[in-house]
Amino acid sequence: MTRPLYFSLLFPAAALCGLAQTEAPDPATTHTAAVVRVTATHLARALPDVAGSASVIERGSMETTGALTMDQAVSRLAGVDYQSHGLPGSGAKLDFRGLAQHFGSKGALFIQNGRRLNDPFQGNVEVTHMNMWNVDSITLLRGPASYLYGSGAMGGLVALKMRNGLDKEPFGEFKIEGGNLGTFATSVAAGGQFGETDLYAGATYFKTDGYRPYRDVPKVDWEKQDYFVNVGWRPSEWDELRLEGGHYTGRGFDREGDRNVDRWFGQLSWTREWATPRKQSTAFRVHHSHEHSLYHIAPAGGALFFNRAINPMPPHYIHIPLDYTRDYVLRSTGGGVTHQMEANDTVSFAVGADYRYDTARLADYDSRQHAGEYSLGLFGESDIKLTEALTLTLGLRVDKTETFSPSPSPRAALLWRVTPDSEAYASVTRAFRTPGLSDRYINTMSIYYPGTPFAIALPYKGSPHLKPSHLWAYETGFRQRFDSPFDFMRHAELSIALFYNDFSDEFDFLRSMTDEGTMQMNVANSSQAYTVGGEAELRAYFRRGFEFLGHASYVEGRYSKSNADADIKGNRLPNMAPWKLGAGLQWHSGKLWRDASMSHGFFARFTDARFTGSDNETKLSQFSVFDWNSRLQLCDNIGLTFTVANVFNQNYNVYDIISPDGYPAPGRMYMIGLEGKF
Numbered sequence: 001m002t003r004p005l006y007f008s009l010l011f012p013a014a015a016l017c018g019l020a021q022t023e024a025p026d027p028a029t030t031h032t033a034a035v036v037r038v039t040a041t042h043l044a045r046a047l048p049d050v051a052g053s054a055s056v057i058e059r060g061s062m063e064t065t066g067a068l069t070m071d072q073a074v075s076r077l078a079g080v081d082y083q084s085h086g087l088p089g090s091g092a093k094l095d096f097r098g099l100a101q102h103f104g105s106k107g108a109l110f111i112q113n114g115r116r117l118n119d120p121f122q123g124n125v126e127v128t129h130m131n132m133w134n135v136d137s138i139t140l141l142r143g144p145a146s147y148l149y150g151s152g153a154m155g156g157l158v159a160l161k162m163r164n165g166l167d168k169e170p171f172g173e174f175k176i177e178g179g180n181l182g183t184f185a186t187s188v189a190a191g192g193q194f195g196e197t198d199l200y201a202g203a204t205y206f207k208t209d210g211y212r213p214y215r216d217v218p219k220v221d222w223e224k225q226d227y228f229v230n231v232g233w234r235p236s237e238w239d240e241l242r243l244e245g246g247h248y249t250g251r252g253f254d255r256e257g258d259r260n261v262d263r264w265f266g267q268l269s270w271t272r273e274w275a276t277p278r279k280q281s282t283a284f285r286v287h288h289s290h291e292h293s294l295y296h297i298a299p300a301g302g303a304l305f306f307n308r309a310i311n312p313m314p315p316h317y318i319h320i321p322l323d324y325t326r327d328y329v330l331r332s333t334g335g336g337v338t339h340q341m342e343a344n345d346t347v348s349f350a351v352g353a354d355y356r357y358d359t360a361r362l363a364d365y366d367s368r369q370h371a372g373e374y375s376l377g378l379f380g381e382s383d384i385k386l387t388e389a390l391t392l393t394l395g396l397r398v399d400k401t402e403t404f405s406p407s408p409s410p411r412a413a414l415l416w417r418v419t420p421d422s423e424a425y426a427s428v429t430r431a432f433r434t435p436g437l438s439d440r441y442i443n444t445m446s447i448y449y450p451g452t453p454f455a456i457a458l459p460y461k462g463s464p465h466l467k468p469s470h471l472w473a474y475e476t477g478f479r480q481r482f483d484s485p486f487d488f489m490r491h492a493e494l495s496i497a498l499f500y501n502d503f504s505d506e507f508d509f510l511r512s513m514t515d516e517g518t519m520q521m522n523v524a525n526s527s528q529a530y531t532v533g534g535e536a537e538l539r540a541y542f543r544r545g546f547e548f549l550g551h552a553s554y555v556e557g558r559y560s561k562s563n564a565d566a567d568i569k570g571n572r573l574p575n576m577a578p579w580k581l582g583a584g585l586q587w588h589s590g591k592l593w594r595d596a597s598m599s600h601g602f603f604a605r606f607t608d609a610r611f612t613g614s615d616n617e618t619k620l621s622q623f624s625v626f627d628w629n630s631r632l633q634l635c636d637n638i639g640l641t642f643t644v645a646n647v648f649n650q651n652y653n654v655y656d657i658i659s660p661d662g663y664p665a666p667g668r669m670y671m672i673g674l675e676g677k678f
Contacts, residue, residue, distance in 0.1 A: 040111070040139040040159035041148060042338055042350035042381045049383075051393045051413035051425040053079070053142040053477055053497040053535065059163075062132050064586065064599060065629050066643035066671060068185065068206075070094070070110075070130040070138075074158070076582055076603055078537040078551035079142050079497075083575075083654040084128060085663060087181070087208050089222025091255050092128045093655050096142050097499060098531040098557040098576040099155035099471070106433075107155035109145060113162050113244060115267050115287045118152050120332045120358030123436040129250065129261075133175070133187040134202040134228040136163045142535070143499060144431030144473045146409035147395040150354075150377045151434045154471050154503070162244065164230045165191035165198035177641070177673035181666065182209030182221075185673075191230075198232045210252070211666040216300065220666075222252035240271045255656075255663070256447055257297040257326075265289035280341030288333045295326035297365075299455035303447055306458070309517030316517075322457055326444065327363040332356060334375075349382035360437045365459075367443035373402045391415045393427075399434075404468055407432050426476040435466040435507060439523050446521075448656065459520035460509060467525050471503035484540075492540040499535075504528045524563065527614075529573055531557035545588040549603070553580045559614065568614045575655050577622075579608035584627075597633040602626065602647075612655065612662065620662045623652035641673040 038050050047054060055077050067073035071092050075082045084092040095107040104124040110117040117125050138160055145157035170192030177185045184207050191200035203226065210221035228246040235241070248263040267287040274280045303322040311318050336354030343349060359372040379397035386392055395411040413427035442462040447455040477497035484492060506529060509521040533555030540548040557573035584603030609622040630642040646668045653662030 038139050038141075040141055040145075040157055042352065042379070043340055043348060043383060045383075048417075048423055048479065048481075049391070049415070050141075051391070051415040051427055052475065053495065055140045055142075055537075057138040057140070059136050062135065062138075064601065064631060065603075065627075066641055066673070067132050068671075069132065070125075070127040070158070072645075073132055073135075073138060074140060075605065076549060076551075076584065077140060078495075078582075079535040079553045079580075080140075081577060081580065082607075085213075085220060085255070085654060085665065087183075087210055087220065087222060087666060087669075088128050088206055089208070089224060089250055089252050089254060090128055090210075090220050091656075091663070092126070093575070094127050096156040097501060097533065098555045098573055099144075099501060099503070106152070106436075108158055109149050109153035109156075110158045110160070111149060112160045113267065114269070114283075114285055114336070115265070115289075116149065116332075116334075116356070117160075119291065119330055121328065121330050121360045121436060122438040123152050123433070129224070129248065130160075131204050131206075131226045131228075131248075133189065133204050133226075134163050134200075134246075135160050137161045142497070143427075143475050144429045144471055144501075146399075146431035147379070147381070147397045147411040147429060150375070150397060150399045150409070151401075151407075151432060151468070154431045154433050154469070162228070162230055163189070163191075163200045163202065164232060164242075165193055165200045166232060168192050168198070170194070171677060173675070173677045175641075175673055175675040177671045179671035180669060181211055183207070183669070183671065185671075196234050200230045201228070203227045213664040213666075218253045218258075218300075220253055220255065222250060222254070224248065224250035238273045238275060242269045242271075243267070244269075257295045257299075259293060259295050261291065261293045263289070263291045274341075276341075278342040278344075280339070282337070282339045284335070284337050286335035289331070291328070291330040293326075293328045293330075297326060297445070297447060298323040299447055301454050303455040303457035306519040307517055308513070317456075319454070320457065322445070322447070322455070324365050324445070325363070326365070329361040331359045346385040347382060349380065351380045353378050358437065360441070362441065362443075364443055365445040369441050369443065371437045371441045373437065375399060375401045389417045391417075399432075401434060404434055407434075407468060421482055422478070422480040424476070424478045427474070429473045429475075431471045431473065432468045434468045435523075438462065439466055439507060440464045442523075459518070461520060461522050463523050466507050466523065467505050469503060469506045469525075471501055473499065473501045475499045488543055490541045490543055492538065494539075495535075495537050497535045499531075499533060501531045503530070526563050527559050527568075528561040529557055529559045531555055531573065531576075545599075547586045547588075548584070549586075550583040551581070554578055562614070568616075571614055571616045572611055574611045574613050574616075577608040577610045579606070581606040599629075599631045601629050610655070618661070620653050620655065623650055625650055625652075637678055638674070638676045641675060642670070644668065644670040 038045050038054055062073050069088050071082055071084045071094050074080050079096055081095050094105040099107045105127050106123045110125045141157040145153040173189040175187045187204040189202035205225050207223040210219040212219050226248050230244045232242045245266045251260045269285040271283045302319055304317040305320045306316055307318050308316045334356030338352035340350035354377050357374045362369040377399045381395040384392040393413040397409045398406050400406045409430050411429040415425045417423045440462045444460050445457050446460050447457050480494045505525040506527045507525045509523050512522050535553040537551040557576055559568050559571050562568045582605045586601035588599045589597055604626045606624045609619045612618045626647045628644040628647050632640045649668040652665055654665050656663035
């Protein structure tokens, strides 16, 4: 970032401080478990009442750490496997407990105010496209959650609660940031409560010149615009109507080629609180989303293509002048209804149904496809208070798609309140993931850059005969909250979870040879495997403004059976780091010079080495990164921010979809920002 940009942030800050009209925000972002609500489940519960491993990230924490995208926001939590090329718009892999060996974030389900975000084509979520500016909180449930939302939630559930203007005075906000790699971002928002109506509207513009992972590869750059609006109307004290909508456009080079993406969505919901002696409510929701992604695949110098028939001499590659367009149009339309109530002093429950119709229009390398499928789900969930200390949670969901037979997803969990400040739990859950439209109908040519003047081209073909993957998961855990007897500490929270997952019919792309002597990737139900491990997280709140966060997780996974050509039974699962460790300290000051506040924090992360293939022949090296964040409150409504990712500029590779050597991370990245609220 150039010197004029530094001064362009400072001079407006000095001028705007004279316009201060609001109270300074509390810089401390404490995380009191007793009041945090988990909104991802059908029955809204306080965090201590959840019979499972859950975390809630509130907006104050995201602002303090300077998180721009979803993967950055959750990277400091226990049990999160976070592999990213480091910039919004680039590729990323995010999963939990080793339950997604493939690229992307297909092993977890993402929802936004109840609306499913996983795309209807691959079942993936591009987490680096997800803008945190409009997010109020993130709830993360580790472990399978198909009993809640159906297919795709084998590894976990990530629920976004979006910002609104409910019960807020009219406000306006802005943030301007700039950093290295030609990175610039600006965001604005406004909203508030206006009589019976509340409003929130936010917009973000982001641009980065990116970085060049290899000498002969284009820069991984990205430019995007992101808009979101949330309007609510309460015609009575019992009813709330809410309309949400958003539009996202992005363009740049995203590893394979130049890409233009255009997305928009709309959702209308109605919630009715019934005037009955016991609390009960009904919620209806309808939604529609649309995505158009256009790729231009044209590697410089063409590509190398494996063909043993044409070139019988090793390494059997021939050169082809590859240049083509990949055009995808994806749509999803659906809705649902949920009713929850307290039946009596001991039983509360929620029942409901949802419906979705997904379509994909694919124009690819040498194929044209149009596929569509409906999905219908019926679900129920209940908390049964057996005693004052014991609560039994039962859940069941049955999903039926156009192609596959009904699939049940049951869950049973027991929560024991050992003391008012501690609880233990145990659960057993069944989950599943149906093959996406991509897995069944894709017919494309994918490329990767191994660091040579030529790209490598490899055909990918789907299979319409795939079966769903299934999983049985077992978990036990313990949580403890306690006030410290020592003068230097105020409060601490400890959570521990142990788990075992056994899954079958996992499907992935396998290399194969055609009769014509070419190599291609075919998707198949290829394996049975298990993962086992544990997670621990400690939060401690000290006096004088210090907060500590530390976590450790270990997971081991092995194949118990494989249908692949190679004998991989007993091998470790690929793309899964056994050890993940993290620790950091945040400090918040009191009132300082010119009545300003400040905070500084650091966080160190360690990720263990991982195998990149099922043959266990190649590994990505372990790595450690050190991140820094600072915030200076110049006056009541204006602040300066400074964040640095990978302070010591460590060189390491992250998981890549094809290359066994991985993909270089971008190195040190820093951002300096000016933010304000009026």
